[in-house]
Amino acid sequence: MDSGAAQMSLPKIVLTQTVSEENKHIILSQNRFSDTPIVEGKLINYEVPKSFAVYGGLSTELVDSHVVSSTSASMIVTIVLEGRLTFGYDDLEFHLDGNKQPEAVLVNLTKAASFHRSIEKDNHLLKINLLFHSNWLLSRLGNLGSTSPFFALHLGHVKIPLTSTIKDLALAIIQCGQPQDFASKLKLESLALQMLEALYPHASLLGDRSPANESFSISPDRIEDVLNHIERHLKGTLTIDSIASHFSMSRSNLQRTFRQQAGVTINNYIRQRRLRNAKQNLEKGLCTITEAAYEAGYNHPANFTIAFKKTFGVPPTKVVKP
Incomplete structure (x- = not known):
């Protein structure tokens, strides 16, 4: 059987749930028959409603599968420091390999889109996702949001060079873990906003350089x-x-x-x-x-x-x- 056929035969998971167990989190696939562990590790799943969210951490993928869900209009950065990650939105797909070198991609969604991600058994993944909701982001950009090609284009995307600042912020976010109290929440939110500050020039410059x-x-x-x-x-x-x-x-x-x-x-x-x-x-x-x-x-x-x-x-x- 060729690899394409093998990939198509993998189960697709539509519903998942994250549960806490001692010092780790487990992501379960949900169906009417059973809940099956598909990913485990020290994970972050934190959201400031209608503003931004932080996901990721250090995890081990337990099975070969696909996760299918949906996401709202937003700007999303995915940073892979270790391991492999194949994911995408609608017909857009990315392959990031942190085992070769840390990689990051910034994607803009002007409307809701389907999200899909491959899960690879025994893949050890160190990554974060930061999602900034479009309404929240555009309210702060003002006129800049409507005049920049990147923020106006659905499925607009760009590879982000992983500067030392962005890499250090990603590691600091991962080290925060899941916040449990007011102080740790403030710290995580502060780091997320610092990350946005570091990422913004890479998106905004696309509207200023004619070749891009x-x-x-x-x-x-x-x-x-x-x-x-x-x-x-x-x-x-x-x-x-x-x-x-x-x-x-x-x-x-x-x-x-x-x-x-x-x-x-x-x-x-x-x-x-x-x-x-x-x-x-x-x-x-x-x-x-x-x-x-x-x-x-x-x-x-x-x-x-x-x-x-x-x-x-x-x-x-x-x-x-x-």
């Missing part, structure tokens, strides 16, 4: 958002600059990736949609040819007639309802 900014592409979901935006504003003023500004993207990046995924330029798409709307209105007798021309963005009916005939093979007089 150009590397962002429109995901399939993002294309749907752009198409919906165009549809809502067909009767108004639509320009590439206004659309790019609305989605916090550069003009050139929007043009290039829209054409790659939609198969046409944005201007051609807008023109075709307006012409098709005009054709439908003429067929239903809802407007005159002159009115249809203006609604389609043509100041001169003659130019509208030329474009209409080029698109549909007949002049607009042929489709007007008698």
Whole structure:
């Protein structure tokens, strides 16, 4: 059996529960028949409601399996110091190997997404996850959040160089363990905010450097958002600059990736949609040819007639309802 088939045969776990047992925590898979241990170790599972959360620690994975769950709109950093971790959100997947060198990745979710993670028997993992809820984060970023490509892009992601500051903060968080009293909670929360302070430049700089900014592409979901935006504003003023500004993207990046995924330029798409709307209105007798021309963005009916005939093979007089 090949590795792909073997991976597909592994059980997928949807519900898990973390329980405490003496000096360790155990993550159990839950089903209606039994609760099976899948991970054990000294783990942190701490959340400041509607703000941020900290997960991770030192653990040993007990079985080969997959965990499937969901996560809310948030910015998430995953830092692997030891062991291997395969995980992802929706169709996005990462493979971090801390046995070779510590690795970290920062992911931005503008909406809820599915989360999946592989569990590998006898894998010893030292890692942390910090999750910063989008509403909490954006309330502090202000206008910076709406103008930065990273914070505006669903499934936006970047590998983070593990500086000594970030690595030391990760180790300090792990050493905190699960906080039990007010002082230890304050310490853990303080370290989480210091980590955010250390990570922010890596995300924010992506909005300031044009080469990095150009590397962002429109995901399939993002294309749907752009198409919906165009549809809502067909009767108004639509320009590439206004659309790019609305989605916090550069003009050139929007043009290039829209054409790659939609198969046409944005201007051609807008023109075709307006012409098709005009054709439908003429067929239903809802407007005159002159009115249809203006609604389609043509100041001169003659130019509208030329474009209409080029698109549909007949002049607009042929489709007007008698």
